[in-house]
Amino acid sequence: MSQNTSAAVMQQRHEPHDSLEDFPTPPWATRALCERLVALGADTSTCREPAANRGHMVRPLREVFGHVDAADIFDYGAGFPVADYLFGPRPSLVAWTITNPPFRLAEQFIERALDSSEDGVAMIVRSAFLEGVRRHERLFSKTPPSHVLQFSERVVMHKGKLSPKGSTATAYSWLVWDFAAISNRSGTQFEWVAPCRKRLERAEDYA
Numbered sequence: 001m002s003q004n005t006s007a008a009v010m011q012q013r014h015e016p017h018d019s020l021e022d023f024p025t026p027p028w029a030t031r032a033l034c035e036r037l038v039a040l041g042a043d044t045s046t047c048r049e050p051a052a053n054r055g056h057m058v059r060p061l062r063e064v065f066g067h068v069d070a071a072d073i074f075d076y077g078a079g080f081p082v083a084d085y086l087f088g089p090r091p092s093l094v095a096w097t098i099t100n101p102p103f104r105l106a107e108q109f110i111e112r113a114l115d116s117s118e119d120g121v122a123m124i125v126r127s128a129f130l131e132g133v134r135r136h137e138r139l140f141s142k143t144p145p146s147h148v149l150q151f152s153e154r155v156v157m158h159k160g161k162l163s164p165k166g167s168t169a170t171a172y173s174w175l176v177w178d179f180a181a182i183s184n185r186s187g188t189q190f191e192w193v194a195p196c197r198k199r200l201e202r203a204e205d206y207a
Contacts, residue, residue, distance in 0.1 A: 020074050021102040023157040024053050025124060026164075028200035030060040032193050033098070033122055033174050035200075036149060038064065040178055043095040043119045050085035050109070051099045054078045056162050056205070061098060069094060085109065091116040098122045103129070107139055110175075114143065120178045124155075127171040144188045146181035149174040151193045164206050 038044070044065045049058050052070035055078045061068045071083040085091070086108050097117045101109035106125055113121040127150060129135070155172040156163075174193070181189075 021104070022053065022076075022160050023100070024056045024162040025100045025157065026155060026162065026197075027056055027060045027202070027205040028197050029124065029151070029155045029172070030057045030098075031063070031200040032151075032196050033124070033149065033176075034060060034064040035196075036147075036174075036176075036191075036193075037096070037120075037122070040181070042178070046094040047096045047098055048091065048094045048113075048116070049099050050083075050091070050097065050113075051101055052076075052078065052080045053100075054162070055080065057098070057100060059205075065096070086112055093118050095119045096122065100124045107135065110139065110143075110177075114177060117179075119180070120146075120176065122174055122176045124172055124174050127173045129175075130173070143177070145175045146178040146186070146188060147174075147176040148188060148190045149176060149193050150190065153195045153197055162206060164201070 046067045046069070047061050047065040048069045049061060050071060052058050052072045054076045055070065058068055058070045058080075071081040071085070073082065073084050075082050086105065091112070093116055095118050097113035098121070099109065099113075101123055103126060106123065106129060110121065110123055113123070130140075130148070150173045151171065154168050154170070156166045156168045157170075158166055
């Protein structure tokens with residue numbers, strides 16, 4: 001029997017329940033977010049990356065933020081502290097929390113980040129994360145993001161490695177909770193991230 005390669009099927013990413021969901025984020029995708037945060041006038045003093053993996057998101061964050069507190073629940077050999085973000089001690093306050101959360105724990109990561117960030121939270125998620133009646137009831141109806149930043153070009157994430165090659169049927173978005181915008185009750189703003197990979201990608205990102 002041939003594989004069903006329809007977009008609806010191929011956008012599903014099945015992982016074991018106890019999987020680390022090791023899908024490193026291309027640095028250019030984080031730089032795209034940072035550009036938007038700077039445009040919003042975000043406080044770039046401190047940031048936390050609680051699922052730092054091998055540091056592919058940490059490095060572009062450090063290009064913008066004065067201090068980036070990075071850790072992960074697993075030691076990937078990048079030198080970051082090993083810490084359980086969800087069930088360890090309550091994190092200290094930082095200006096922003098920015099990460100690529102494990103998909104199955106994304107809601108819990110968002111709740112933890114909202115509780116330990118002073119200015120905002122940003123999470124890169126599969127765009128399908130916006131769907132779901134229960135998720136709407138638990139999260140989006142109560143704490144909607146200030147911005148949904150939908151990538152207009154595909155962000156390719158390979159399991160267990162970072163590579164400039166490859167393709168994907170999975171669409172990704174940044175969900176941003178900018179507390180200043182939320183306090184102004186401006187509602188959720190949907191924006192497209194214009195094509196920017198060529199401009200923001202650097203050869204040393206894949207060294």
